[in-house]
Amino acid sequence: xxxxxxxxxxxxxxxxxxxxxxxxxxxxxxxxxxxxxxxxxxxxxxxxxxxxxxxxxxxxxxxxxxxxxxxxxxxxxxxxxxxxxxxxxxxxxxxxxxxxxxxxxxxxxxxxxxxxxxxxxxxxxxxxxxxxxxxxxxxxxxxxxxxxxxxxxxxxxxxxxxxxxxxxxxxxxxxxxxxxxxxxxxxxxxxxxxxxxxxxxxxxxxxxxxxxxxxxxxxxxxxxxxxxxxxxxxxxxxxxxxxxxxxxxxxxxxxxxxxxxxxxxxxxxxxxxxxxxxxxxxxxxxxxxxxxxxxxxxxxxxxxxxxxxxxxxxxxxxxxxxxxxxxxxxxxxxxxxxxxxxxxxxxxxxxxxxxxxxxxxxxxxxxxxxxxxxxxxxxxxxxxxxxxxxxxxxxxxxxxxxxxxxxxxxxxxxxxxxxxxx
Amino acid sequence: xxxxxxxxxxxxxxxxxxxxxxxxxxxxxxxxxxxxxxxxxxxxxxxxxxxxxxxxxxxxxxxxxxxxxxxxxxxxxxxxxxxxxxxxxxxxxxxxxxxxxxxxxxxxxxxxxxxxxxxxxxxxxxxxxxxxxxxxxxxx
Numbered sequence: 001x002x003x004x005x006x007x008x009x010x011x012x013x014x015x016x017x018x019x020x021x022x023x024x025x026x027x028x029x030x031x032x033x034x035x036x037x038x039x040x041x042x043x044x045x046x047x048x049x050x051x052x053x054x055x056x057x058x059x060x061x062x063x064x065x066x067x068x069x070x071x072x073x074x075x076x077x078x079x080x081x082x083x084x085x086x087x088x089x090x091x092x093x094x095x096x097x098x099x100x101x102x103x104x105x106x107x108x109x110x111x112x113x114x115x116x117x118x119x120x121x122x123x124x125x126x127x128x129x130x131x132x133x134x135x136x137x138x139x140x141x142x143x144x145x146x147x148x149x150x151x152x153x154x155x156x157x158x159x160x161x162x163x164x165x166x167x168x169x170x171x172x173x174x175x176x177x178x179x180x181x182x183x184x185x186x187x188x189x190x191x192x193x194x195x196x197x198x199x200x201x202x203x204x205x206x207x208x209x210x211x212x213x214x215x216x217x218x219x220x221x222x223x224x225x226x227x228x229x230x231x232x233x234x235x236x237x238x239x240x241x242x243x244x245x246x247x248x249x250x251x252x253x254x255x256x257x258x259x260x261x262x263x264x265x266x267x268x269x270x271x272x273x274x275x276x277x278x279x280x281x282x283x284x285x286x287x288x289x290x291x292x293x294x295x296x297x298x299x300x301x302x303x304x305x306x307x308x309x310x311x312x313x314x315x316x317x318x319x320x321x322x323x324x325x326x327x328x329x330x331x332x333x334x335x336x337x338x339x340x341x342x343x344x345x346x347x348x349x350x351x352x353x354x355x356x357x358x359x360x361x362x363x364x365x366x367x368x369x370x371x372x373x374x375x376x377x378x379x380x381x382x383x384x385x386x387x388x389x390x391x392x393x394x395x396x397x398x399x400x401x402x403x404x405x406x407x408x409x410x411x412x413x414x415x416x417x418x419x420x421x422x
Numbered sequence: 423x424x425x426x427x428x429x430x431x432x433x434x435x436x437x438x439x440x441x442x443x444x445x446x447x448x449x450x451x452x453x454x455x456x457x458x459x460x461x462x463x464x465x466x467x468x469x470x471x472x473x474x475x476x477x478x479x480x481x482x483x484x485x486x487x488x489x490x491x492x493x494x495x496x497x498x499x500x501x502x503x504x505x506x507x508x509x510x511x512x513x514x515x516x517x518x519x520x521x522x523x524x525x526x527x528x529x530x531x532x533x534x535x536x537x538x539x540x541x542x543x544x545x546x547x548x549x550x551x552x553x554x555x556x557x558x559x560x561x562x
Contacts, residue, residue, distance in 0.1 A: 110472075327460055328488040333425065333433055344486070345458060353460065363456035401439055401490060403464035403482035406456060418559030 004215045020345075022337045027317055027376030028171045029341065030200060033225035033268070034377065040271035041226065044264035051182045052261045053252060070270025077273040078197075078231050079207035080218060086253045087266055090230040091198035092122040093246075094217030095165075097232055099126045099244030099393065102163045102215070103135055106192070108162035116140045116148045118356045119167055122194055127165075136160070144361050145310035146175040146322050150182075154185055162271055163192045168200035169218075172307030172343065172356040172372055174318025175415075176204060185214025192241060198222050198230075203315055204277030204284070214241050220265065224377055225272030228266030238329045279377075287316035287375050293374060295319055297388040302395050303315075304408070308370060309356060317375035322366045323404040326398040327404030331371060338387050343370035425487055426521035432491035437498050440480040442466040450544025454535040461485030461529065463493045465536035467500060467508070469544050474505045481536070488526040492516050492533035505541055505550075 024032070043198065044066055052067045054060025071082040082247075088094045116126055117139045127137045138156045142148050144343065148166055157164075164186050169176045179195060181322035186193035199207055201216070202223035208216060219230035234256065235241045249258030278286070299305055307319040320343075323331065328344025343354030344367070354365035399405045404414060425433070444451045448468050461484060461527040467477040479497040483490045495516055500508040517529035518520070544550075 104497055325484060327485050327489075330433070330490060333430075333487040364460070368457075368460040401436060401482055402483045402484045403453065403462055406441065406482060413504060414457060417453075419458070419462070 003280055008294040008372075019380075019382050020285065022339060023379075023387060024131070024378060025373050025375060025383070026339045026386060027374035027407045028174075028372065029374065029380075030221045030227065031224045032377055033226060033274065033377055034275060036275060037225050037268045037271045041264045041268040043295075047371070048263070049345060050263075052263055053250065055393045058142050066263055066270075067261055067266045070273075072267045073270035075233075076233050077277045078201060078218075078233060078332050079209045083254075084208075084233050084236050085406065086232045086234055086256050086263055087263075087269075088217075088230045088232050088257060089228055090221070091120075091217040092198060093221040094219070094230050094232040094333045095120070095122040095194075095196055096126050096242060097246050098215040098217060099123065099163065099165055100130065100236075100246055101192065102192055102241070103130050103223045104244035104299050110162040111156075111160055112138070112160040112163075114138045114140065114153060114156050114161060114164045114166075116142055116171055118142050118146065118148075118172075119165070120171060120196055120198075123167070127367060142359050146170060146173045146308070146360055147310055147313060147357075148177055150181045150185060151180055153182060156188075157189050157215055157356065160219050161191050163194060165194040166200075167196040168206065169197075169204070169315050170309070170356065171199050172341075172354060173320045173360070174199075174315040175309040176313040176315065177180075178212045178313075179213070181207075182194050185216075186213045192239075199315060199328040202273060202280070203317070208235070209381055214239070220269040220272055220396070223272045226265045228388075229269045231269065239339045252326065283377060284316045285317075287379075290375050290379065291317060292370055292380060293318050293381070294384050295321070297393060298386075301392045304405075306362075306366060308366075319373040320373070321371055321373070322362075322369040323395045324366060324369050324372065325408065326404045327368050328370055328412070330398055331369075331394055333389075335390050336399065338390060340374070340387075341372040343367045343372070367410070386415070428495075428520050429491040429522070432494040433487045434521070436481075436490060436494045438478075438480050438494065438501070439482060441482065442468055442478065442480050447471075447547050448544075449549045450542070450547065452520040452536045452539025452541075452543060454539050455485070455532050457484065461532060463489065463532055463536040465493060465496060465500075465533075465540045467540045467544060469505060469548075471548070471554055476500045476503055476505065476508055485529065485532075486526070488520065488522055489529040489532065491520050492522075492529045493536060495519060495539055496533040500537060505544070508537055509541055511537055 050059030050063040050065040071085045075082045140152050192214045197216045198219045209329045212233045216233040221227040244255050252258050304324040306322040328342030343357045352366040357367035423539045437522045442449045451469045452465045463483045466477045480501045481493040483493045513530035513534040
């Protein structure tokens with residue numbers, strides 16, 4: 001069925017008026033816990049409360065069984081083996097452990113790390129800290145479509161390079177990097193490859209073998225699992241990756257991450273991975289259709305829109321759109337019964353517009369006008385219709401208020417005006 | 423982020439949105455801010471040449487809710503005032519009226535700048551000496 005036919009079919013479906021407000025469409029930030037995940041977790045909150053490291057009684061064994069099953073479930077989703085899964089508190093810790101752990105372990109081999117400017121702060125700030133400790137970090141630019149160039153990575157690799165860390169998919173613009181190519185390059189060059197997989201795992205096929213990934217961070221709460229639990233994949237053969245632990249203690253997780261295991265969280269993460277794997281094909285089709293439908297409805301009624309990021313290599317649920325000549329925070333204010341995000345400076349603590357959008361070479365004005373929609377498992381077509389209606393109304397209202405829109409409509413070239421930057 | 427009721431009210435029911443004929447000698451236009459900074463205000467005033475009273479004011483603003491509210495309020499305040507009185511409006515009064523938080527103070531500064539720019543434009547068109555307003559200076 002063609003996309004046009006699909007959109008037509010969706011449009012002919014009667015609109016249900018009873019959407020529940022507010023609508024959550026910010027699924028890159030976090031996701032709701034799937035009730036099936038909660039169900040799997042509950043026994044581990046009350047009945048099965050043993051310490052998975054207690055080896056001498058049934059309480060410990062039962063807890064360990066839950067952890068072992070989760071390890072299998074996670075490993076299966078990413079093509080790894082259970083022994084290669086290290087539990088963490090989330091992807092921020094996973095990224096810290098992977099990058100600092102490799103840097104410290106392989107320091108004698110070299111002191112150079114390669115990453116890209118559009119990484120999450122958990123990677124960028126970790127790299128910055130390593131720079132203070134004497135490491136050299138190359139922050140590669142991205143192309144206008146948000147993807148990193150494999151040729152740029154290749155050119156940046158030196159005999160001193162020990163690690164390349166490039167995210168699988170971007171949290172703001174949803175673009176999916178050429179991970180298999182990067183992995184192949186890194187393995188050919190004998191450089192370790194870490195990827196922040198937090199937005200990709202469970203959403204699109206990820207396979208650490210075919211992608212040649214050595215380290216991969218993931219998190220429960222991005223895939224309808226619980227918050228506060230994640231995992232780091234650490235390759236055990238070809239090559240065997242070693243890490244310097246960042247948390248010392250009882251030697252849990254093969255000495256790489258001490259601390260009593262968060263058994264209910266881990267069980268939930270395992271279940272979330274199992275569900276994501278089982279439902280990925282259907283969910284991808286549904287979310288892609290909803291996202292394209294949303295985009296189509298917005299573009300049909302609003303002029304001067306721009307879609308940010310490469311849409312051919314893209315997460316199914318992500319749509320990052322700029323509604324030029326309308327400022328993002330004022331737009332969010334008008335749609336305050338809908339939870340989405342904006343790249344506008346006014347919505348950030350630093351009063352700087354999104355560094356990711358700026359890295360695409362977009363003007364700050366386009367970044368200020370951007371909205372990130374994150375469609376997820378529990379969004380319905382009715383919700384998408386509500387969001388589209390409300391957004392169209394609000395953008396058109398704010399355009400009536402926008403001097404820039406009026407000037408552009410009169411044929412004035414905004415780039416020729418001497419603005420008073422403040 | 424929580425907005426004050428007054429900001430929400432101006433955002434939802436902006437006063438005096440529109441455009442005056444900028445080629446008219448009675449109209450002064452102030453365009454301040456920059457698209458890259460995320461806010462641009464255009465404030466226009468129509469001045470009675472005999473009384474120097476601002477008889478009409480219009481605005482359009484690209485910016486956050488506080489920027490929209492600041493400029494909407496500015497048009498309300500300048501209407502009916504003489505040019506000299508309008509020049510006395512300071513951003514701190516706007517901050518107070520709208521209960522703007524510290525991160526939004528620049529919106530009020532921009533609104534004050536917009537009033538001054540509009541009056542400056544009108545004066546230039548009508549050869550009114552800038553010195554007349556020099557006493558009122560002291561902006562934030």
